[in-house]
Amino acid sequence: MDLRQLNHFMAVAEELHFGRAAERLGMTQPPLSQSIMALERALGAPLFARTKRHVALTPFGAQWLDHVRPAVAAIAELGRTAQRLREGTAGRLALSFVSPADYSILPTLVRRYSTAFPDVEMALAEATSDVQIEALVEGRIDAGILIPPVSGLPAAIEYRPLLREPLVAAVPEAWVANGTLRMEGGRLAGENWLDQPLLLFPRHVSPTFHDLIIDHYRAKGRMPQIRQRAIQMQTIISLVSAEMGMALVPASLRNLARTGVHYLPLADAAPMLETGLAWRHADDAPTLRALLRIALETSFPPSRE
16 A cells, blocks of 8 residues: 555545545546555455445444544655754754753753754753763764863864853851851861862763862862762762762852852862863754754853852
C-alpha cells in the first residue's frame, strides 16, 4: 500500500460514494475502485460493503480508518516538520552545565532559549567540566557550560567565555558570630582564615578552578588544610553549613541560600573564575546555532561581591 491508496480509502470512507469520492480526488471512478480493491487484497479483508445503491464501511474498515487518519495527517505534516527542523524551531538540544552555572548563566540562557524556541526539547544535565569535554568529543551532548582547562580544549571543540566573576568565601555563620574570622567592612580580612579547614573538590573535575584556589593560598605563602573533598557545589555548601570548614566559591553562589552559611567577599584582590560555552566546531545543527546566537548576545552580569 502507499499514501495514494490511503487517501483513496479516506475519501471513499468519508463520502461513502465512489462517484463523489472520485470527483473529490480529481479522478474517474474505475481507477478509484481498482485502487480500493488492490488495497483490500493487500490487507486481506474488505473495507467496504458495496451494493448498487449503497456503500458502507465494514467493521474492519471502520476500525482501520481510526488508524489511517492520524497516520496520513502525520505524513502530511512531515514537510512542515522538516522545515522547522531546518530552521531550528523544532528538534532536540542536549546541554550540560557545571553546578555553579545553575546559579548564574543557566537560568537566563534556558529562559531566553525556551521562550524563543518553545517546541525544542531541551535535555539538561549537570556534569563536571571533564565529563562535559569527553561528552562533547564523543557527540553525546550538543553544548556545555563549563570552566575551561588552562591546558586548552581539544581541537574539535570551540569555546566562548560568558562570565567572569570573583571568588568569595562561604563560611559557617557560627564562625562569624563567635569571631573565628576577622572581618572589616563586611569583608573577610586578615590571614587567619587561611588556616581554617577548607572544603574543596578533586582537581580532576576542574583543574582550572582547583588551581585558582590553591594558587591563591600559595601566593600568600600558605597551603590549605583540606578537610573534605566533594564534587558538587551544593554538597560543599551543605558541608559549610555543617561547620566542617569553609570554601572559596564563585560569587554567583550567593544565590544558593543555605541556613548556617554566610558569604563574604575577600578583602584583597579576589581570584577571578571564567565560565563559558563549549561546542563541537563541526556541528552546524540549527538548534545549536540558535543557542550560540542567544548565548553570545546575552549579558550575564557577575554577582556583586
